[in-house]
Amino acid sequence: MSIDDPRRDEELMTLLRAGGEEPLGVLMDRHGTELARYFLVRTRDPHVAQDLANETFYRIYAKAGTFDAGKPFRPWFYTVAMNVWRAWQRRRKPPEVSLLKLPETAEIRPAPAAGSEEAAAVLDQLGEVDREILVLRHYEGLKLKDIARQLGLRPGAVYTRLFRAIEKLRRPSGFA
Amino acid sequence: MGLRCEDVRRILAAGPAGDAEADAAAEHLDQCADCARRLDLELGKALSAFPVREAPSLPAVRKLIDQETRGFSLVRLAAVAAGLLVALATGWAILREAPRAVPAPAVAPEPPKLADLRAIDRNVVQVEGVLALYLQFCLSCINTPTDDDRQEYLTRSLLIFREVRGRIRAQFERESDPAPTVDAVTRDALNDALRLLSTSKLASVSFFPTKVTEFSVEAPDRWRTTHQLGGKSWRLTLHAQPVWLNFAYLKIALGADEALMARLEETLWTGVYVNLPKKIEDGDPTIAAKTLEAVLPLLSSRQQAAFRKIAGSP
Numbered sequence: 001m002s003i004d005d006p007r008r009d010e011e012l013m014t015l016l017r018a019g020g021e022e023p024l025g026v027l028m029d030r031h032g033t034e035l036a037r038y039f040l041v042r043t044r045d046p047h048v049a050q051d052l053a054n055e056t057f058y059r060i061y062a063k064a065g066t067f068d069a070g071k072p073f074r075p076w077f078y079t080v081a082m083n084v085w086r087a088w089q090r091r092r093k094p095p096e097v098s099l100l101k102l103p104e105t106a107e108i109r110p111a112p113a114a115g116s117e118e119a120a121a122v123l124d125q126l127g128e129v130d131r132e133i134l135v136l137r138h139y140e141g142l143k144l145k146d147i148a149r150q151l152g153l154r155p156g157a158v159y160t161r162l163f164r165a166i167e168k169l170r171r172p173s174g175f176a
Numbered sequence: 177m178g179l180r181c182e183d184v185r186r187i188l189a190a191g192p193a194g195d196a197e198a199d200a201a202a203e204h205l206d207q208c209a210d211c212a213r214r215l216d217l218e219l220g221k222a223l224s225a226f227p228v229r230e231a232p233s234l235p236a237v238r239k240l241i242d243q244e245t246r247g248f249s250l251v252r253l254a255a256v257a258a259g260l261l262v263a264l265a266t267g268w269a270i271l272r273e274a275p276r277a278v279p280a281p282a283v284a285p286e287p288p289k290l291a292d293l294r295a296i297d298r299n300v301v302q303v304e305g306v307l308a309l310y311l312q313f314c315l316s317c318i319n320t321p322t323d324d325d326r327q328e329y330l331t332r333s334l335l336i337f338r339e340v341r342g343r344i345r346a347q348f349e350r351e352s353d354p355a356p357t358v359d360a361v362t363r364d365a366l367n368d369a370l371r372l373l374s375t376s377k378l379a380s381v382s383f384f385p386t387k388v389t390e391f392s393v394e395a396p397d398r399w400r401t402t403h404q405l406g407g408k409s410w411r412l413t414l415h416a417q418p419v420w421l422n423f424a425y426l427k428i429a430l431g432a433d434e435a436l437m438a439r440l441e442e443t444l445w446t447g448v449y450v451n452l453p454k455k456i457e458d459g460d461p462t463i464a465a466k467t468l469e470a471v472l473p474l475l476s477s478r479q480q481a482a483f484r485k486i487a488g489s490p
Contacts, residue, residue: 021241025234032232037223046230053232058240089376090335122226138219144202156198159205162219163191169222 005030009073017064024061032057035081038139041131042085044123056084078139122169130165133158179204184211188218287429287486290419296348301424303344303362304337305417306391306399308445309453310366311337313414314373314384316451318405325378326450334445336372340365341424363391366401385410415456420487421448421467429486430479443470464488 005026007015012023035056039049059080067076123131129151136142136150144162148155179187179200188211192198205212290298311333315321321329347361366388373384385403393399400413419425421444427437448467455463464487472480 021238024237028232028234028237033228034224036228036231037226040226040228041223046228049228050230050232050236054236054240057232057237058244061237061241062244090332134219134223138216138223143206145206148202154195154199155202155206156192156195156200159202160192160195160198162215163188166218166222167191169226 009077010069010071013064013067013073014069016061017067017069021061024057027060028057031077035077038078038081038135039085041123041134043088044131048088052081052084052088056081059084075141082140125168126165129153130161133162134165137162181208181211184208185214188214287482290425293425293428296345297424297428299348299358299361300345301419301422302358302393303365304341304424305422306362306414307340307344307365307369308337308423308449309414309417309456310401311369311373312449312451313412313453315381317453319381319383321378322380325380327446328378329381330446330450332376333373334441336369337445338441339372340368343368359391359393362399363388363401366391366403414453417452417456418463418487420483421452421463426483430475430482432479436474439474440471443474 005012007023007026009027009030012027015023016027032053036046036049036053039052040046043049043052056077060077063080067073126134132151133147136147137144142150144158145155147153148158151158153161179197181204184201184204187193187197187201192201205215290301293301315326315329315333344361344365347356347364350356370385370387374386377384383406385405387404388401389404389409390402391399392401394413397416398413399416400411402409402411404410420429423437423441423444426432426440430436432440444467447470448463452463468484468487471483475483
């Protein structure tokens with residue numbers, strides 16, 4: 001099994017629904033790294049990202065019966081991923097924050113895990129809002145005006161932030 | 177400012193010159209599929225160069241699948257075994273009792289009075305009751321939620337309630353000198369809940385107190401808190417909920433297991449509990465009837481009888 005497998009994602013899901021486990025491996029080969037990146041951008045912790053990606057594929061397997069083979073796989077896949085992320089947000093214990101520092105300014109910044117300095121360094125250059133814009137545009141395919149509405153920004157500000165984020169991601173030093 | 181595709185491509189390469197140009201570029205990108213594709217290509221390229229070291233692994237996913245399957249099999253095995261036992265016991269009882277069987281009416285145990293509970297259980301009942309009402313107060317008394325946000329808040333707040341609940345009992349069980357007072361534990365619980373709430377705000381449910389500075393029980397059916405809200409200090413007096421709506425008490429009174437409690441809590445939290453502080457203050461006479469309607473279908477006949485004794489028949 002490999003990324004070059006000629007079967008479409010939707011066909012693989014149909015096979016998975018029929019009870020075979022083999023298509024799961026193909027889907028993981030095909031989408032695993034991208035999914036881990038999705039969670040990495042959201043959480044900034046590679047180990048958490050890996051756990052959430054594993055959990056997403058487990059849910060894909062467990063909920064294959066709910067997939068409509070007449071519809072494209074990718075939006076459904078990222079909806080499952082988004083639900084996994086939301087569930088994680090709900091169950092994680094927030095860091096201890098002095099009540100004096102409350103309310104809404106207390107941003108949760110998980111400490112980077114060992115071996116993740118490279119990714120963490122790049123992600124640290126991007127603010128919470130910038131990372132959210134990346135996710136909403138690239139993984140959820142939203143228009144700039146819809147992202148703007150969701151985040152309470154002007155569409156131009158969303159575009160400017162997106163442009164700067166791309167520039168930061170491109171910087172060779174970021175991925176040396 | 178209307179932009180042409182050439183202008184936008186220049187902006188894609190060099191960045192917008194100012195706010196007006198950025199707005200115009202954003203508008204164009206939302207309307208022109210070709211330029212949007214160019215933007216997405218750049219974004220995709222930049223992201224795909226982003227290093228991912230820990231990709232998901234098939235063995236780890238298989239482990240999750242196995243765990244779930246094993247759990248499911250155990251549950252099924254237990255269900256089959258329980259079914260067999262029931263069948264055997266029923267058969268044995270019929271054979272043994274058949275000639276002189278007189279159907280005995282199911283007698284519901286007398287539900288315990290709050291005053292008869294152990295001190296720690298009484299305290300937990302009280303603190304949990306306040307916490308539940310306070311979380312509902314944050315939703316319906318100081319925010320005007322959309323339907324979607326209300327639903328989402330209810331889901332999140334029940335999870336928060338459950339998380340904080342664990343700490344409440346732990347605080348009472350911890351041996352400390354002096355022992356924690358109900359007021360102090362309640363104040364801590366409310367602040368814990370507020371801290372958790374502040375990490376997951378919704379667009380139309382975002383106005384929360386930032387800190388509870390004081391809590392005290394004024395009368396058996398009334399308590400008061402002082403909290404920081406919108407930069408000011410406010411005193412809030414709320415009426416306590418009836419004991420038959422209190423999860424901690426119901427668990428004891430009905431002898432309910434975790435699974436039943438989870439169902440009861442979800443049913444009550446998303447139905448009867450919504451707007452509860454105001455309903456109690458208004459003396460809404462429909463609360464009991466609605467509660468019975470929601471709760472009874474979830475209970476066994478003995479538990480139903482017990483619950484009717486607690487809540488009274490409408």
